Amino acid sequence: MFRASRPKKRAIACHRCHSQKIKCSGEKPCSKCRAAGYGNQCNYATRDRKIRVDESYLEQLLRDSEELHERRHRSKQDLPLQQGPDTDDDATGNDEPKIQGSLYGDKPWFQVHDASILPLYISEATCAAFATRLCQCLSKNNTPTLYLPKTRYTDESTLSSLQDIDTPWPTLVSARLMVNTALNHVIPCFHLALKKDSLDMLQGVYQRGDFDNPSIKCKYFVLFALAEAAQAPRATSNQSPVPGSAYFSRALSLINIIPERPSMIHIESLLLIAYFCQFLNRFHSAYIYIGSALRLGLSIGLNHNVPETQDLHPIAREHRIRIWWTIYTFERFWGAKSGFPMQIHDEDVHVDQPSISASKAYPDQFADGAYQVAGIELSRITGDTSAEIYCRKISTEKFLSREQRLLTQLKQWLQSLPPHLRLNPDGTSPKHTIHMHLQFNFCVILTIRPVLLHVLTLQMKDQYNQPASPISPVLVTLSETCIHAARHSLALCVNEWTGGSFAKYGYTFPAYLCxxxxxxxxxxxxxxxxxxxxxxxxTAMEILKNLSLSDRLASRDLYEQIRRVHECLLNSPFPPPSLATENLNVQTLNPPSVDQGTATGLLQLSGHPQYPVVPSEDLSHLILDSNVPYLTTEMALHQQNMQDFLERPDVNFGLLDPVGMFNDFDLAISMSTQSPPY
Known part of the structure; x- marks a missing residue:
């Protein structure tokens, strides 16, 4: 017999039935309320049932709730390490959660050195800023560590005084030697001028006696300045100016007026001046001159191909192309090292890449086009790194996803290198090839080093009586790759130093060391x-110390940075294990079977006691063993753990987004917002 199902009986009555003490049917509305015409007022009391749960589960819920509340609170307030204008984050009234693109908060970092001078912007992408973060992290008793101002540069008064000095043209023989020296110093790293045409024009200047043409004089005086800096001996007087400064200051006085119709020689001069600014440690000036060259190049369409219908000689056509890509490369390399944003975007560039066939057809004019192409792609990745890792734009993409994409691009760049641009296994690679691989390692370090600082803060938590956080395998993999890149860079730089090919007055090698x-x-x-x-x-600090004893202005700044970090490290509450730090150990092993890209023949620095010890004071007398292996960054990128990270389609290894990445770090050191950052 079929029995109709009864409605589920509610355990409680509605408010009206309960007050009248009558039986309630339990529906909503119940039958009594419907019959009386009070269906819209039929309500039931909210029931709070008691259930049994484990105490550990409740404690975990409380911890999670407190952590989430603190994270949201910190993301809305000024971070302790930041100094910037007061702004209302919620002024728009938009409650939608944001993901900040910057690793270090949403406020720009300014440093005031003198009340009469405008505040100096400090980019998180610079080595000085990273050194500051590390010093602050290592300071005892949460002591603020001040930013070290960059004061070691050739100032405007010095350059002005040099302009009053009579700087004559050298003899023709000397001038040809100096131009060759200058061009060989920058080529093939950068294409700044046509080599044969520059020498032919120089010959014509002396034959005609045309020594007062401002455009020609400006170009050649900067070339003379570069030659003097490149030929400078290792030791000079502390009171003497940077070699080439007199020629450089005269060149500056000849390029003050921006032409309405720029010529190629004017743009060449701007790029040469920007390049020489590194010897004077004037990076803001270099950035301005590069910007001027960029805008003048845009005004004459260097970022576009000249139509084939135009009657333009192949050398002139290729020269335009390469000058444009030098501007592009300068803009990204100098921007990345100084932390300035990109001024030209890839979608605005419509010009061909340098031609390899042109290098073969006109070898006396153009350097290897393959090197130029590789340098352009590396500069593009360098610019992307600054924009993706250190920018302040709002991004919905996870930080590790950006890391993955950039490291994948670097790996693909390395795999695409032709054999003659890889490091030779016998350790005899050309200087410009070593420079390119040092730039590659620098880009790897620039991409990953914020992760290293994050790993340090996780490891330091127990020092501040906070619960320690586990370090995920992907963070371990990224950290190891960054460390491998640093070890490889140091080995390359030490090899250049002991071989006598270190650019003494330049910025690049000291920056790679730092x-x-x-x-x-x-x-x-x-x-x-x-x-x-x-x-x-x-060892790197010892080399920079030697460079800083004379007027190597950039080296003095960089040496002071790492010296301060070294001092903070040794005085920190948790210094590294005691080492015989005055000893430099050289590892001599039989070479393994490695790919062509492996940089054997390089010095390996290690602390293992079984290797021969050479005092750091005798660094210049080291004899390099051509059979010394070294784990390169290329090998590190091919490790299985790194391969797994790069090939994983969806990177989600826990919370490592910019908003929360350094909150624990900021909380741990408890920096005062009234103290300027280092």
Whole structure:
């Protein structure tokens, strides 16, 4: 017999039935309320049932709730390490959660050195800013560490005084030697002028006696300045100006007026001036001159191909192309090292890449086009790194996803290199090839080093009586790759130093040394690193110290940075294990079977006691063993863990987004917002 199902009986009555003490049917509305015409007023009391749960589960819920509340609170307030104008984050009334693109908060970092001078913008992409973060992290008793101002540069008064000095043209023989020296110093790293045409024009200047043409004089005086800087001996007087400064200051006085119809020689001069600014440690000036060259190049359409119908000689056509890409490369390299944003975007560039066939057809005019193409692509990745890792734009993409994409691009760049641009296994690679691989390593370090600082803060939590956080395998993999890049860069730089081919007055090699040393100092503290890396970092510091004893202005600034970090590290509450840091250890092993890209023949710095010890004071007398292997960054990128990270389609390894990445770091050091950052 079929029995109709009864409605589910509610355990409680509605308010009306309960007050009248009558039986309630339990529906909503119940039958009594419907019959009385009170269906819209039929309500039931909210029932709070008691259930049994484990106490540990409740405690975990409370911890999660507190952590989420603190994270939201910190993301809306000024970070302790930031100084900037007061703004209302919620002024728009938009409650939608945001993901900040910057690793260090949403306020720009300004430093005031003198009340009469405009505040100086400090970019998080610079080595000085990274050194500051590390010093602050290592300081005792949460002591603020001030930003070290960059005061070691040739100032305007010095350049003005040099303009009053009579600087004559050298003899023709000397001038030809100096132009050849200058062009060989920058080629093939950068295409700044046509080599044969420049020498032919110089010959014509002396034959005609045309020494007062301002455009011609400006170009050649900067070339003379570059030659003097490149030929300078290792030791000079502290009171003497940077070699080439007199020629450089005269060139500056000849290029003050911006032409309405620019010529190629004017743009060449701007690029040469920007290049020489590194010797004077004047990076803001270099950025301005590069910007002027960029805008003048846009005004004459260097970013476009000249139609084939135009009657333009192949040399002139290729020269236009290469000058444009030099502007592009300068803009990204100088911007990345100084932390300035890109001024030209890839979608605005419509010109061909340098021609390899032109290099073969006109070898006396153009350097290897393959090197030019590789340098352009590396500069593009460098610019992307600054824009993706250190920008302040709002991004919905996870930080690790950006890391993955950039490292994938770097790996593809490395795989695409032709054999003659790889490091030779016998350790005899050309200087410009070593420079390119150092730039590659720098880009890897620039991409990953914020992760290293994050790993350090996770490891330091127990020092501040906070619960320690586990370090995920992907963070370990990224950290190891960054450390490998630093070790490889240091080995390349030491090899250049001991071989006598180190650019003494330039910025690039000292900058590579500094970036590697900072990572290795940090590595000596990390469980994923090695305490012996501190000895390697001290080797870099020793080289910079030697360079800083004379007027190597950039080296003096960089040496002071890593010296301060070294001092903070040794005085920190958790210094690395004690090492014989005054010793430099050279590892001599039989070479393994490696790919062509492996940089054997290079010096390996290690703290292992079984290797022969050479005092750091005798660094210049080191004899390099051509059979010394070294783990290169290329090998590190091919490790299985890194391969898994790069090939994973959806990177989601826990919370490592910019909003929360350094909140624990800021909380741990408890920096005062009234103290300027280092």
């Amino acid at each position: 970036s590697a040393a900072l990572v290795l100092m940090l590595s000596s503290l990390l469980e994923v690193g090695d305490p012996s890396d501190l000895a390697s970092a001290e």
